[in-house]
Amino acid sequence: MKSVLIINGPNLNLLGTRETAIYGQQTFEVYLEELKARFIGLSIDYKQSNDEAVLISFLHQANQDAIIINGGAYSHTSIALADAVKAINKTVIAVHISNTFIREDFRKTDYLAQAASGAIIGLGLAGYALAIEHLLDI
Numbered sequence: 001m002k003s004v005l006i007i008n009g010p011n012l013n014l015l016g017t018r019e020t021a022i023y024g025q026q027t028f029e030v031y032l033e034e035l036k037a038r039f040i041g042l043s044i045d046y047k048q049s050n051d052e053a054v055l056i057s058f059l060h061q062a063n064q065d066a067i068i069i070n071g072g073a074y075s076h077t078s079i080a081l082a083d084a085v086k087a088i089n090k091t092v093i094a095v096h097i098s099n100t101f102i103r104e105d106f107r108k109t110d111y112l113a114q115a116a117s118g119a120i121i122g123l124g125l126a127g128y129a130l131a132i133e134h135l136l137d138i
Contacts, residue, residue: 001135003043003064006032006128009072010050015097022098024124031125039132052078059084059092066091068131075112076100082115091138093131094119 008028011018016027028048036044047058052074059067059081067090074081075094085092092115099122100107113119118134120127 001042001065003045003066004132004135005045005047005058005062005064005067007055007058007067007069007071008046008048009052009055009070009074012070012072013048013050024097026125028125031128035129035132038129039136042132042136044132052081055081056084059088059090062088062090064090066093066135068093068095068128068135069112069116070095070097070128071112075110076107077111079111082111085112085115091135092116093134094121095127095131096121097124097127098122 012028015023016025032044032046045064049055049058055071055074069092071078071081071094075096094113094116100110101121120130123130
C-alpha cells in the first residue's frame with residue numbers, strides 16, 4: 001500500500017474545540033501532521049466535509065489504495081454513505097474517536113461500520129494510526 005485517504009464527516013472539523021471531554025483538545029490538522037511523520041513513505045491525503053453528498057463523492061473519486069473514514073453522525077443514519085462504501089473497490093476502515101456503544105442509543109447502529117472492511121471504535125485519535133497499521137499489514 002502506497003496511499004491512504006482519510007475522510008472525516010460532520011463536525012469533525014471542530015476537533016480540539018468540540019466536546020473536548022469526549023474528543024480531546026487536539027485538532028485533526030495537528031494530528032494529521034503526526035501521522036505523516038510517523039508513516040514516512042506513505043502518502044496520506046485528508047478530506048473533511050459536513051455534507052453527506054460531498055462525502056459520497058469523496059468515496060467515489062478516491063484514487064488512493066485504501067480509505068479510513070469517520071462518518072461522524074452519518075455513520076448512524078446514512079444508508080447512502082454505507083452504499084457508497086460497498087460500491088467502491090477499496091479497503092475501507094471505519095473509525096470513531098469516541099466509544100459509540102456507551103453513548104446515546106442511536107449511536108449503537110452503525111451502517112458505515114457494517115459496510116466497511118473493519119472498524120476501530122473508542123480509542124481516540126489513535127484509531128486512525130491503528131487503521132493505518134492494519135492497512136499496511138494486509
